[in-house]
Every structure is written in C-alpha cells, then in structure tokens.
Amino acid sequence: MTRQMIIEPAGQAGLTAERVREVVAAHPAVAAHLGAADPGRLIVGGAAVTGRDAAGDAAGRAPFRASVFDPVANRGVELRGTVAAPERAEVAPSAWRPTPGPDELRAAAQILRADPRFPASGDVVVYQPMPPLADLERPDGTTTRRPTLGLYTPGEDVEHRIVAVDTAAGTVDWSPAGVSPAMHPGDCESHLPEPVESLRDRGGPDAVRLRVLDGGTELWNLIVVRPRASAPQNPGDGSGVELREVRHRGRLVFRQAHVPILNVQYEEDGVTFRDWQNQETRFSATGTDPVGWGWRICTRPPRTILERPDNDAGNFQGVAFHDAGGEVRIVSEIAAGWYRYVSEWRLADDGTVRPRFGFAGVRNPRTCMRHRHHVYWRFDFDVEGSDNDVIEQFDEVAPGVLKATPILRETSRRRRGTARFWQVTDAASGRGYRIVPGGHDNTADPYGIADLWFLRRRASELYDGNPDGDNRAMLDRFVDGEDIGRTNVVVWYAGHFRHDQNAPHPHQGHIVGPNLVPVR
Structure with a gap:
C-alpha cells in the first residue's frame, strides 16, 4: 500500500453557536443584564466544554462556558452551566469585548x-x-x-x-x-492588503480527524481544529491551528497543543497588541477538498505570504495538508489587523513534532518601526496517559557532558545559560518528548517574561486573562508552587522574533519554533 492521508469531519464537545443563541433568547437572566437586545444582533460563539473528558460524558454533565456580546450596547454576559441543561446556566456580567468579525x-x-x-x-x-x-x-x-x-x-x-x-x-x-x-507616514511591507469585503467564510467543518498511514500502518491519528474554532475563545483570541488527541503509532502524545497567546510590542513608543488567531485569511493551496471547503489535501507544497512575492491573496482559506515525504505539514494563514501569521505543525514519521510560527505583514503605517513578536505554545503532554509525568532540565556541565535535574514544582525558565533542552517523560515507561529550542527562538526580554513554564494541568488555566491590560502574557499568575512531580503537566513554550525593517532577516529568521523529539 502507498502512503495515505485521510481526513474526516470530527464533532466537538459543547454547544454550537446556534444552540447558544437559542438559550440566550429564552434566558430571563440574559434579558435582565442586556435589556431588550435583539438576539439576532448578539455576537455569540460555540460554547466549549471546560472539563477534561467532557467529550465522553454521555450524561451531558460536562460544564461549559459561553460569552455573549451586544455590540449596540457594548456590553456582554457570560453563561456557565452544563451541556445537558444549558437553560439553567448561571449568568454574570462580562468585561470581554470580542474583536470585530x-x-x-x-x-x-x-x-x-x-x-x-x-x-x-x-x-x-x-x-x-x-x-x-x-x-x-x-x-x-x-x-x-x-x-x-x-x-x-x-x-x-x-x-x-x-x-x-x-x-x-x-x-x-x-x-x-x-x-x-505615532504612525509612520509611508508604507511598510511589500504585500498589498486585501479589502475587508473580500474575506468571506465559505463554511466547512470546524474540525477533522487526520490519519496518516504508510503501508497499512497508522503513523498519526489526531483531531485538527481550524483557527476560526480554536481554543480559547469567548473569552480568548483563538490559537491558530489546534491539535487534539494526538496519537503516534497508537500512543497518545498530546491531549492538546496550540498557541493561546500572541503579542507584539513596539520599541520606540511601547505600544502593545494582543493579536487574535481565529481569523483565517487566504493563501495558495492546490489539491482536493474531501470534506468540503476549508480543508485541503495538497498535491504540492502550499504557499503562504512568506513564499508569495507581492500580494495578500490566494485561492484557499482554512487548513492545508501536505505530505512532504516522511513528514506531514499542517498549514494555515491567519490575520490580525495588518499582521499575517503562518500557523504550522510538521509531523515526522519517527514521531518528531515541529511546531512552527511565521511572521509577516501587509502594507501599513506601523511595522516600519522596530517591534518584537512573542508567540506562546501550550503543550498538554499525555504520553502513556496523564498524572505520571517527569520533567527534567539538561544542562551542559562540561563540553559534551549533560546533567539532568528534575523540576519538582511549578516554575518558569529562560533559555540563556547552560540549559540545552528539557524533557517530559512518563515515570513508568520512560517514554516522552525532548523539547529542543529552535535556532531562531531567541530569549525573552522583560516584556516577553520567560521562555518556558512548567505547570500542573488545570482546566481553568487555558486563558491568561491579561489582567494588567498591557497585553503581556500573564502566565506567571499560574505559577503558585504546586507540586508537578509525577502529576499531569502542561508546558508553555515561547518564541521571540525581533522585526526590524532596517536590518532584514533571511526568510528562515521569520519562522520560530522548537523541535519535539521522541524519547524511547
């Protein structure tokens, strides 16, 4: 048999946006908070479940959280309840203000x-x-x-x-x-932006199951969520291409892997932005759409804004797959204002995972000014299942000599110094993954905070909330001294890219990301 990539629509646990709107229209507490708001004009999204194994909860006891926003009154509410009885959800005012769609x-x-x-x-x-x-x-x-x-x-x-x-x-x-x-009077970047009227969502599933087979052997089996539906949202800003329930050769690798935080800070005037990652934009991809619009299996490598010379257009909007021979690429391009980002995962046959994030932009009056991008991946490792993870830091104590030090409590780390890589393994089997920093990932400045965080997994610690309002990643608020030895651990990993028009980088300099290398 030859190599195959198979994609099939995959449902997601929770409530659809249509169901949330129905609940809101009939809920007296929503009316009490928002007044006589027209349900049709409210901005609602799907309600993701907040429990870990909610997808398998046949009784519908899984908890959900949903935000509802009235753009006319410029205020919103949050609903918290269970999937089985959303009409009994508790309703409270919310400060969340969604980005215009x-x-x-x-x-x-x-x-x-x-x-x-x-x-x-x-x-x-x-x-x-x-x-x-x-x-x-x-x-x-x-x-x-x-x-x-x-x-x-x-x-x-x-x-x-x-x-x-x-x-x-x-x-x-x-x-x-x-x-x-404080805007630059002229142009920055070479790509002409597409008008807002041209980007229209043509539908298609929110998520698919991807299977990669070689000679009848299943190498990869995972759920891929497109940016428009990626978590966290409402509240939250999406996370680019999100992976869930990732298995390599039948063994669970990740429960979830995505980029919940993406920030920009300008050096001259200190202006900052928290960029959203749920707005898909067009790029070039040639192939077939076996499950409908938004999902394409490519016959040749897709071309994002990083490969196109002069425009912000393309023939496709969504997630593209390409088998590069020994490695499958999962690619999408997303927009946040005049910024363009490439959200990509590369899955090698041997189990190596290469998360990648690319940075670009269209003509605008801002990016001529020096600025830094900070991208934060969240890896919910579950090798051999949860609750038995061991975290180690490997330092070079002499040329070619590495020393392993267990990390026993929640903490953050920077890449500078003697640390060469970190490792997450199962305490019983020794299987796991080595986190090897990418050559262009750089080290955090004071705004970027840190380069890695090792945290005990909590369902409530998916969205940082950005309580200080300057858009920086507020992940340190999750570091509260919890024991992480032989527990269920989440790793946050940050890449940092300095964009200076006066000192252009080679193409690879616009892409960051670590290599996740399998152990045993």
Whole structure:
C-alpha cells in the first residue's frame, strides 16, 4: 500500500453557536443584564466544554462556558452551566469585548464608503488595521463600540489613515483619539492588503480527524481544529491551528497543543497588541477538498505570504495538508489587523513534532518601526496517559557532558545559560518528548517574561486573562508552587522574533519554533 492521508469531519464537545443563541433568547437572566437586545444582533460563539473528558460524558454533565456580546450596547454576559441543561446556566456580567468579525467589518466598510469624505480615488483599499477597536466613552460612563478601518490611498501625501466607525449610528470618526498618532507616514511591507469585503467564510467543518498511514500502518491519528474554532475563545483570541488527541503509532502524545497567546510590542513608543488567531485569511493551496471547503489535501507544497512575492491573496482559506515525504505539514494563514501569521505543525514519521510560527505583514503605517513578536505554545503532554509525568532540565556541565535535574514544582525558565533542552517523560515507561529550542527562538526580554513554564494541568488555566491590560502574557499568575512531580503537566513554550525593517532577516529568521523529539 502507498502512503495515505485521510481526513474526516470530527464533532466537538459543547454547544454550537446556534444552540447558544437559542438559550440566550429564552434566558430571563440574559434579558435582565442586556435589556431588550435583539438576539439576532448578539455576537455569540460555540460554547466549549471546560472539563477534561467532557467529550465522553454521555450524561451531558460536562460544564461549559459561553460569552455573549451586544455590540449596540457594548456590553456582554457570560453563561456557565452544563451541556445537558444549558437553560439553567448561571449568568454574570462580562468585561470581554470580542474583536470585530468579518460581518461587522463589512458593515463598517459600507458606512465608510458612503461617507462624503471618503476618497474619490478608485485605488483606495479598505483594510483592517490595529488596534481593532477605538471605543468612545460617553459622559454617563457607557461606551460606544467602534471598529477601526484602515484606508490605503497610494500616491497621496499620507498613504494610510485609520478611522473609527460607529455602526449603530452610521457615523465615521476620521480622527479617533489615541489611534493615528505615532504612525509612520509611508508604507511598510511589500504585500498589498486585501479589502475587508473580500474575506468571506465559505463554511466547512470546524474540525477533522487526520490519519496518516504508510503501508497499512497508522503513523498519526489526531483531531485538527481550524483557527476560526480554536481554543480559547469567548473569552480568548483563538490559537491558530489546534491539535487534539494526538496519537503516534497508537500512543497518545498530546491531549492538546496550540498557541493561546500572541503579542507584539513596539520599541520606540511601547505600544502593545494582543493579536487574535481565529481569523483565517487566504493563501495558495492546490489539491482536493474531501470534506468540503476549508480543508485541503495538497498535491504540492502550499504557499503562504512568506513564499508569495507581492500580494495578500490566494485561492484557499482554512487548513492545508501536505505530505512532504516522511513528514506531514499542517498549514494555515491567519490575520490580525495588518499582521499575517503562518500557523504550522510538521509531523515526522519517527514521531518528531515541529511546531512552527511565521511572521509577516501587509502594507501599513506601523511595522516600519522596530517591534518584537512573542508567540506562546501550550503543550498538554499525555504520553502513556496523564498524572505520571517527569520533567527534567539538561544542562551542559562540561563540553559534551549533560546533567539532568528534575523540576519538582511549578516554575518558569529562560533559555540563556547552560540549559540545552528539557524533557517530559512518563515515570513508568520512560517514554516522552525532548523539547529542543529552535535556532531562531531567541530569549525573552522583560516584556516577553520567560521562555518556558512548567505547570500542573488545570482546566481553568487555558486563558491568561491579561489582567494588567498591557497585553503581556500573564502566565506567571499560574505559577503558585504546586507540586508537578509525577502529576499531569502542561508546558508553555515561547518564541521571540525581533522585526526590524532596517536590518532584514533571511526568510528562515521569520519562522520560530522548537523541535519535539521522541524519547524511547
């Protein structure tokens, strides 16, 4: 038999967005908090379960959490209940403010184009900028939600301009406070951005099961979740391509692996962004779609913005698979404002996993300024099952001589110094994975906090909450001295990339990520 990649639709535990909307429409506590909000205008998403083994809970006792947001009143609520009885969910006010989605951006663009001050030039491009919102506080303490839009007008004295749109009132603020200052007057990056009107979700499953077979032997079996449905969301910003229940040759490797946190900090003025990873954008992929739109098995390597010379377009939007001969690539491209990111996993036949994250952008007035990207993977290892993990740090104590030191309590680490790699193994079998830093992953600066965290797994520690409001990763709040010897351990791993237009990196410098090498 020849090598095969097989993908099939895979359901996800929890409540669909449609079911959440039904519950919200009939729930008296939601009405008490949000008033006479039209259920049809509310922003809702699917409600993921928060329990570890909820997918197998036939009685429906699995807990869920869902956020509901009214864009007109600019306020939201959170529902917490069980899948079996969502109508009895507890409801509380929520400070979560979702990033504008494609429908909201298209509505804002329509208002902007109808404004008499809109440029008459036919070359203008309306794109999504950063920050995504420029909300306006009223004297009475309430706020108006205002998505931002960028206008690119080539040849003008100021080629980029950012405005805020009040979609409820149908008005445009052409000089929103705190948004436009400190922008570079010209262009950065070579790729022309696609207009917000062009990116439309064409459906398809949220998740698939991927099986890789070679000569009848199953090498890999896993669930792949596309960025638009990746956890954490509502609250949370997605996590790019997410992997769940990953098995190599029948043995469980990960319960979950993804990138819940992605940050940017500018050096000159200290501006920071927390980038979302649930907005899929287009790239080039040639092949077949066996389960419908959004999932493509490629006949040749897909080409993201890192490989395309001059545009932000492509023929595909979703997740692409490519068998490179001994290694399967799982690739998607995601957008956050003018940033473009490549979310990728490489699964080798021998069990090696290479998580990769690439950085790029389209023409904008910001990225000419030096800035740093910080990407944080979360690896929920479950080799041989949970609750028996051993963590070790390997330091070079003499040339070619390594010493292993067990890590017994929750902690964080930096890559500088004598540490060469870390290892997660099962205490009984000795099987596990070695975490080998990538050559371009760099070391955290004060904003990046650290390079690795070793934590006891807690279902509540998926979303950091960013309580300080400066967008930095707040993972240290999970480090509270818990014992992690022979427990169920989660490893967070950070990569850091400095983007300087005046000192361009070679192509590989725009990609970071460790190698996860199997042990025994």
